Amino acid sequence: MRVIDSHTEGEPTRVIVSGGPDLGSGAVALRAECLARDHAPFCASVVREPRGSAALVAALLVAPSQPDCAAGVIYFNTVGNLGMCGHASIGTAITLAHMGRIGVGMHKLETPVGVVSIELHSDHEASITNVESYRLHKDVRLDVPGLGQVTGDIAWGGNWFFITRDLPWALHPENIRPLTDATLLIRQALQDQGWSGANGAWIDHVIALAPCKGADARNFVLCPSGSYDRSPCGTGTSALLACLAADGQLDAGATWVQQSVIGSTYRLTYVAGANGGIIPTIRGRAWITAKADLHFAPSDPYAAGIPVA
Ligand code: PYC
Numbered sequence: 270m271r272v273i274d275s276h277t278e279g280e281p282t283r284v285i286v287s288g289g290p291d292l293g294s295g296a297v298a299l300r301a302e303c304l305a306r307d308h309a310p311f312c313a314s315v316v317r318e319p320r321g322s323a324a325l326v327a328a329l330l331v332a333p334s335q336p337d338c339a340a341g342v343i344y345f346n347t348v349g350n351l352g353m354c355g356h357a358s359i360g361t362a363i364t365l366a367h368m369g370r371i372g373v374g375m376h377k378l379e380t381p382v383g384v385v386s387i388e389l390h391s392d393h394e395a396s397i398t399n400v401e402s403y404r405l406h407k408d409v410r411l412d413v414p415g416l417g418q419v420t421g422d423i424a425w426g427g428n429w430f431f432i433t434r435d436l437p438w439a440l441h442p443e444n445i446r447p448l449t450d451a452t453l454l455i456r457q458a459l460q461d462q463g464w465s466g467a468n469g470a471w472i473d474h475v476i477a478l479a480p481c482k483g484a485d486a487r488n489f490v491l492c493p494s495g496s497y498d499r500s501p502c503g504t505g506t507s508a509l510l511a512c513l514a515a516d517g518q519l520d521a522g523a524t525w526v527q528q529s530v531i532g533s534t535y536r537l538t539y540v541a542g543a544n545g546g547i548i549p550t551i552r553g554r555a556w557i558t559a560k561a562d563l564h565f566a567p568s569d570p571y572a573a574g575i576p577v578a
Contacts (some may be wrong), residue, residue, distance in 0.1 A: 270315070270563040273367065277555040279499030281322070282360030283315065285329045286368070288563075296334050297341040304329065304343055310573045312345045315354040317574025320563055323496035325346050326357040328364075333379040339371050339387075341379040347574075348473070348493040352382040353400055353427030353549050355503010355535075362387045362395040363555040368510035382427060389407035396552040399503065401547030402426040402511040402539075405467060413458040416451055424550070426507030428474050429466035431459055436477040439529050440487045448477060448530070451489035452509045470555060476505050484528035496518040500553065501535045508551040510539050514547050521547075 270288030274281060290308045292300035314320065315327050326346050333341040337353040342361055344351040351357075353516065358378065364370045366389055376387050406423040409431070413419050421433030436451055439446040452475040459465075459472050466472055473493040483485035490498035490505050498505070506527040513519035525537045539547040565572040 272315075272561055272563055273364045273553045273557060274559040274561070275364055277356035277359045277371040277500050277527060277556050278535065278553050279531050280356040281325045281558070282357040282364075282437075282555070283321065283325055283327045284329060284361055284364040285315065289329050289331075290330040292331060294334070297331060297343060297379045298381045300331055300341070301343045301350055302457060304345070306450075312349075313347070313574040314565060315563065316345065316347050317576070318570075319571055319575065321347070321574070324492075326351065326354050326359045328357050335377070335379050335384060338379040338384060340365060342385040343381060345477055346492070346494055349367060350381065351428065353380055353385070353504055353508070355427070356498070356500040356553070357393045358387065358503065359551070359553050360555045361522060362389055362394060362397070364557065366392060367557050390552075393556055394535045394552070394554045396550050397503065399507045399549045399551060400427050401542035401544055401546040401548055402507040403544070404512045404515045405413065407512070409464060411455065411458045411462060411464075413454050416454050419455055419557045423464060423466065424508035424511050425466060426509075427504035428512065429470050429472045430474045430476055430508040431455060431464075431472050432476040432478060432509055432512060433504075434478050439550060440477060440479050440481070440489045444533055445489070445530065448489045449491065449495070449497060452477060452489070453495060456491065474502070474505055475500070476502070476509065478483050478509065481528055484526040484534055485547070487530065491529040496504065497530060499529060499531050500533055501529040503535065503551040503553070506535060506537055506551065510537055510549050511547050514539060
């Protein structure tokens with residue numbers, strides 16, 4: 270299996286260029302369902318240790334069903350499929366450029382949640398136009414055992430997020446352990462107290478937000494695997510912008526600079542969406558880190574990856 274690895278502002282992406290399973294034809298959304306239903310061992314083998322890690326998002330390249338798209342792409346991590354992923358879309362754009370499949374300018378990718386636009390600015394910088402993002406609930410009050418009362422918003426940016434400004438730790442790398450523990454407690458409290466996204470969806474990402482120097486805000490983002498996002502999280506910052514827009518705190522067209530817990534940044538703007546939400550554009554940088562063939566020897570007891578909690 271041929272893969273190209275990259276990182277987007279610190280967060281890793283593995284694009285599967287060849288050697289993936291046959292998912293048939295049709296819309297990428299249908300083939301993503303087929304991947305999740307019928308090929309879980311394949312996905313685990315690519316993203317789990319010892320070949321991958323809990324931080325890794327894989328992007329399986331498939332032929333698009335829409336003729337104007339440069340590629341179809343299905344994202345997954347150690348927990349399962351992701352409908353959309355900001356950092357992996359930027360990583361995929363830079364990888365497609367590295368492969369000579371796209372040049373500087375505008376392109377489209379077909380993802381399971383719809384067609385997203387990408388603009389390649391250079392070999393290392395791209396913008397992606399995300400799906401319509403919106404806030405579902407404002408000022409949700411949670412009693413979090415072991416942490417106390419925490420208030421935050423529930424919002425969609427291509428994934429579901431709970432966004433709070435209430436955590437007492439500085440959002441710096443030395444606090445990643447307590448921030449991870451606290452956001453895991455919050456995610457459990459959301460579930461225990463009956464909070465969900467639209468149609469009962471699991472709120473699988475939690476964001477702690479704080480002011481900072483050199484950007485509009487800094488974040489720590491808990492991902493579904495229990496890992497944290499090294500990048501400022503494209504879908505998460507899209508969800509945040511939807512909340513800021515709904516509160517009248519950020520105008521359409523204004524730039525928001527979002528810093529991650531490791532200090533990397535994205536620049537975002539938005540326009541109004543057709544359904545009352547916003548359409549964010551996320552600009553960030555990515556670099557190729559490896560081009561490799563993954564090997565799966567029949568005698569390898571961990572060919573399908575090490576099961577994670
Ligand atoms: O950039 O949207 C994102 C993302 C989600 C999970 C990890 N990165």
